[in-house]
Amino acid sequence: MSGGVALQAFLSGLALGAAYGLIAMGFSLVYRLTRVIAFAHGDLVIGGVFIGVLMVLGSTPVAAALDVAPSVGLAVLVIAAGAALSAGVYLIAVRPFLPAAGHQSNRGDVLGWVAGGLAAGLLVREVLGLVLTQDAYAVPDPLRLGRLTPSGVLQLPGGGTVAVRALGVIGIGLAVGILVERLLVVTRTGTAMKAVSEDPTAAALLGLPVRRLVLIAFVVAGALGGLAGLLISPDRSLGVDDGVILGLKAIAAALLGGLGSVRGALAGGLALGVIESFIVASSVLGPRYADVVPLAILLIVLALGRQGLRLRLREDPE
Structure with missing residues (x-):
């Protein structure tokens, strides 16, 4: 692999990883307060994207250039739909299983809201599947990032290229990731969340x-x-079932950075995106392994425990 191709893969991987990191931050934030992974989160990301698309473009979306007003409307609707879906999952499928203190007191409560969250994610997927019958759809870019230069690409040293959108x-x-992490540290709400997590x-x-x-x-988290859906969806054809793999990759990123660490989740997402991009660019593995290797990383990190790949500085004397 030449230096130009390696730089191209690195920058493309950072772009992919930024989206993974934002989703992983949501996983880690919810985990900090509940000690349970929200497995339906990937479906909610895809659900938010398609709800916005349906409201702006209808049931046959195409990756056409949007004017400013539809672009702003689509961006706002997707982020709002993601937040609303996540809040709905909490109120309907999670809150009934949480005791008054907001934390699971026994295994039955945990199993109840994990099952409820999974059912909610499956419901979102099935309802969207009734409206969007194709396997995949091209989604336009409401952020209009590709228009920052006339050609939409930049030449890199060594002969590689990178999309301006990336x-x-x-x-x-x-x-956004750094801003959210800082707000969780310096605001009263963030301090209160830390107290609840402890x-x-x-x-x-x-x-x-x-x-x-x-x-x-x-x-x-929603x-x-x-926002992650807005960042990642215009770069690929998107289907209603893609939330499963997307969610698993984000869980791998959260575990890679240390589950419960919002900052680590962002870093884990960046690392996972770069790994996946180099796999796609590799002449040995190639695009066929783009989903296999991240899921293998998920299994490896699960075997290492929820602290991910972070080394312990002090061993437990016990």
Whole structure:
């Protein structure tokens, strides 16, 4: 692989990983407050994209250039739909199984809301499948990132090229991811969420609105997923079943960065995107292994435990 191709694969991987990272941040944020992985999250990302597309373009979307007003409308609707779907999953499928302190007290509660979340994700997938009957659809780019230069591509040293849109995706993904992570650190809501994640019972006794904070976490996760959908969907044909693989890749990213770490989830997403991009560009493996290797990484990291690949600085004396 030449240096130009390697640089091209690296930048393309960062763009892909930025989207994975935003979805993984949602997984980690929800996990911090509930200690359970929201397995339906990938379906909600795809659901948010297609709900916005259906409302703006109808049931036969094409990747045509949109005017400014439809572009803004589509972007807002996708992010809002992602947040609304995630909030709906929490209120309907999760909240009934959470005790008053907002944290699972036994295995039965965990199994109940995991099953409810999976059922909600399957429902979203099946309902969309009734309306969108094709295997895949081309989705337009409401962010209009490809119009930053006349040709839409930049020449790289060594003979490679990169889409201008990819650079815009990297910038937006990193900016939003870092902003959300910082807000969780410096705001009162973020501090309250940290208290709930550390000890939900004590947080409830201190008067913190635990259930409301968990709802906020789901809404933020859904909005991040909607934005990730906007970033990733124009680069490929998208089908209603793609949320399964997308969700599993985002879980792998969250685990890679250390499940529960919002910052680590973003870093894990970037790493996973770069790995996948180099696999696609490789002459040994190629595009056929683009989904296989990330899922293998998921299994490996699961075997290592939820701390991911982060090394422990101090061993437990026990």
